Amino acid sequence: MNSSDALRKRLIADGKIIDSSTWTNHLETTEDITCNSPSAAAEILLGRAANGWLEWKTADGYPLGDYIKSPSHGPARTWLVRGSNVSGFDLVQRLWLPEGRVSVAAGRLRDGLEQGTTKDELRTIVDEDYESTLTYSQRLRLVEEVHAFLSKMKPGDTVCTISNGLLYVGEITGEAEQIASDGARSNLRRPAEWQSVGYPYDKLPEELQQKLSIQHDLVDLTSVGALVTGLGRSDQELSEEAEESEGDSSAELAALVARRELELPEPTKELADELLVHDVEWLREVRDLLWDDRQLIFYGPPGTGKTYLALKLAEYFGGGPEQVKLVQFHPSYAYEDFFEGFRPQEDPKTREVAFRITDGPLRELADLASREGNRHVPHFLVIDEINRANLAKVFGELYFLLEYRNKSVRLTYSGNDFALPSNLFLIGTMNTADRSIALVDAAMRRRFSFVELSPGTEPTSGLLRRWLDREGRNTEPADLLEAVNARITDPDFQVGPSYLMKKGVYRDGGLERTWRTKILPLLEEHHYGEGVNVEQRYGLRALRASLAPLPQAEEPTPP
Template sequence: MAENVRTAMLLRECFEVLREAEEPLPGKEVTRRIAQRVTLSPHELTVINQAGLKRWVSNLRWRTGEATTIGWMTKRDGRWSITEAGVAAMESHDAEQFLVEMNRRYKDILRHRKTAVDQLGEDARKLARVLAVVDAGSWLTYHDLATLTNLPAQHVPHFLAQASPALPGSQRVLTNDGTVPPDRLLSFTFRGGDMQRRLAAEGIEFDDDGRASEAQRISTDELAERLIEVGGDSEQSATTRAWVIRGSSVDGRNLVPGWLTGGFASLAGTKLRPIAPPVPLDDLKTIVDEDYQGLPHATRAGKLAEFDAFCNRMREGDYVLTLSQGSTYLGRITSAADHVESEDKRSNLRRQVQWFNADQPVPYTKLPNPLPVRLASTADVVDLTADLATIERLLVDLDIDIDETAPADHAAVEFRAIEDDLAEQVMMSRDWLRELADLLRERRQMIFYGPPGTGKTYLARELAGYLAADPSQVKLVQFHPSYTYEDFFQGFRPVQGKDGQLRFDLHHGPFSRLVTAAQQHPSDPYFLIIDEINRANLAKVFGELYFLLEYREQPVSLLYSAQDEDTFRLPDNVFIIGTMNTTDRSIALVDAAMRRRFAFVELHPAQPPTAGLLRAWLARLDDEGKLAHHRDAADLLDVLNERIPDRDLAIGPSFLMKEPIYQRADGLRRVWESDILPLLAEHHYGSPPEVLDQYRLDALYKAIGGAQGESTP
């Protein structure tokens, strides 16, 4: 479309500028030279933020970040340069092919990273333990790290690369020959800088070939001894977090201006005795209960959560956001927590903060979703880690020089294009399937409804499996009358501990586990298939999740949240496909609220794409030489459905889409007697037995003028 940013052309011009340059160029100089060579459209020149960033520049930054990831260019200390691999790619591809090949390589790297995350799972915490004991001035290799953690060596580099920001100490992991890893294996925290110079500043010596001194390589034996010294499970959480700290109204005063000029953030702790953070949670609870004993239990619990987050869970490098008079300020924590005696008792607990945009605040109304809703929380401290990618992208859009590369795993969610292979598999029109995929992408929740045998569950599984990048991204559950919220999402279950005592642990159901996986890979679509969705009490099963089906950007407090302020959002990359049997009268129990939240797609034997499906399937079976009997099965089914008075009680073609039926002379009668007639008898319960005579094979054969088991002339 004409309104799109011309990515392929602009990217190619960028690489031409870099190839012609005799030395690395500042990023702004690159975009200036491109603007001199290209006539930019009004759409591309649109300013998209308060800092005056133009749409085409923002787009180019993201795409050159991907080029950096695959090794075609580098961004170091704000200067861009092309690599030999980038030059070779330019010589091998035109502009469009260049972009296609870059996308292919980039997705391959993302796939490797996703595999690494999936394979390592909880064991990845071992990496943080080892890196925590590698001092500045020392280094180790990926192989050393894999050996010490007993993790697959091929996954370790990709796992470290996907961390944003990096695991503390991971900059000291070098290649086996002691050289700095290529940019594609560096975390986003370090990408964009001169890693060799950074490590030299830490004391590591490099020779003329860029190899680190072997004498400074820490041996695996020494690392193992250090791990023993620090003891068992001592690792700190290795994921950088993001937080809201509220300071615009602390006992009636706005402290934020003082934070910005003083370079810190604080909590009041008005009644809190002097403490030396970090403080073990049990000790902190005792202190809060004693110092705030006059407050209700729920209020004390909230205070404990805020003090614990500020003193214990935050750490250097975490992002922090705050609001003041409708403006948003972003920064990064640069110190441990400290207790000071402020005169007015309004800022006793403090952390030093590097504020990025003290002179360039972002209007609250201009924040990207879901930040406005998240910042609307009334708590003094709110964990925003789930929205880390949104915050990092906002920093890039503000032209704040932290790292110009994008979070690699937060591209827009896109479905795989529907092609002929899926259409042939499900024997439905490709255009119809494409419309179906577009509807699902737009609405995110969809229900296939219709009589039994119309292929609702089959289509849901095939469609989700085709659109998902990996089978692990599709989960199927079946609802039934006793299914509950605790089964579906989360609830407490009794568990016997090692000491023999019974305790209750929070158990996460299939939907909760799927959402957790989707949050870790926000660029990949995840699908939940709910078979027989109308068989359960939907209001009871979904609970507060009902709200999120319509308002995904809004957070809600979960039923079993530890604190009232714990919030949960349903990610945009989670899609739900339900199936509903119209012969089950419980469909009447589906209320208007649920109907409004789902797009409904009917599958009925009398209308496309189901109409004619059996006849087409039989033609394919005949072409394969597997149709020995019952060539008139489709005609029989058509006559049967014409005789059924209730449209919702029609019989779908999948009852007859089984190859063994057509290998035996009595195959059709068997399925008729065992599957179809009993179903019709149930529908006519209480009626005279003779009512079924019109549905029997003998009567139907007479209607089509054919003999049993033979073809109709």
């Protein structure tokens, strides 16, 4: 991008690109400008990084890449081709494995299709040949699959298929051919050399299962190709083969890198001391719950440190704040805010506003977590006040993925296939004093582990006393907090220690001010309409009087 940006600035300075007199807020060229690639030309035109094969489009919206024949060289890819149920027949067992083949059923396509046919040419052919038998969306899908089989797939690529609960892996060994076949079930074919064994589907790596669950007949698996390469081979075998290969870009080395285990660090005594948690074992239990379910909610009354603890643990387990994203739910929060949806965006050059699909915080973090090189690093989304939104509306089809992490779903807006990365963890916080807790339905409760943070139980019950001890302060605030909570019968409305863990509380008059403006109003709301004198029952004077030692009775004077 740097060279294209420099060239763009020089062309503007030389007067070869000027403000357009015809189109307001646009630029135009004063002479022909030759670029060395479509991407370079797009970057100069747009003033940003760009893929010219996708950015240059026809009036109908089709990209330039659809009109260019795909090269027959380039890095090897990995493909999934389904053949276990083609018109009721298992072609994997009947044809592919015995005869060394892989095929695509496209019996209505006219004869004479050539390898390397462009997508634009293929689109015209499919529209004409299948106009009366397939819907528009089905024709689009067929174009993608046939184009990939004819023009993207090449000898040396890895091919996978599933049959009888096993994943079979092979290698494409020749060019595509179009032949007549029984029932038009396999008229587009390529020779393939299949391995002699299959791998049990339920034993495959979770990330590979996610891709295999995409419901298309032909799927590009290149992003998980390293996991396929490592199937059936030990780390030692991969290491030895990587050493024998030239360079550091071998498939075996990539398989070793992809195999790196995802780990959550073990909690330490130092972490427990920093967070003022009473016992390291409590932190270990939280870690184990996250590891087992990947979704966890801290719940309890206000002021119990739920958000603080969620952020601190996320940063510790994720290795730093850059792996953590915070979002706060509220009643008007929706799926479009949380995951993806059409949002108005202004073009920085034209100042025109248009609706475009925009990623929300969950989609952004999921994309970051799934990047190559990041997959063994834990990433955390902290959802504050998770019960204040309509969760069924916010999560949409993602409800399914929270429970089935090895599956993919088709997204509502973009139409892409999506799976939650295995290294993405969710921590929510829930205020039990908020009546909107009723919005948390049984489906959501089943998908999260719930950890209580209550003034009546550790680690919250002794938190203020431990903090005061560390700060070298008098323990009266801890005594007062325990006294006020002893008078509150509903545990969901007890007062958390966070109100009294701020510097302002310990300035002159700070405790009285905090009690009057933070704690008593909270209890006023709790007893609204009950006729309770909150000041008389929970005020500092009443509490201190209850804590004062009783005067000793005087001994009677002997006669």
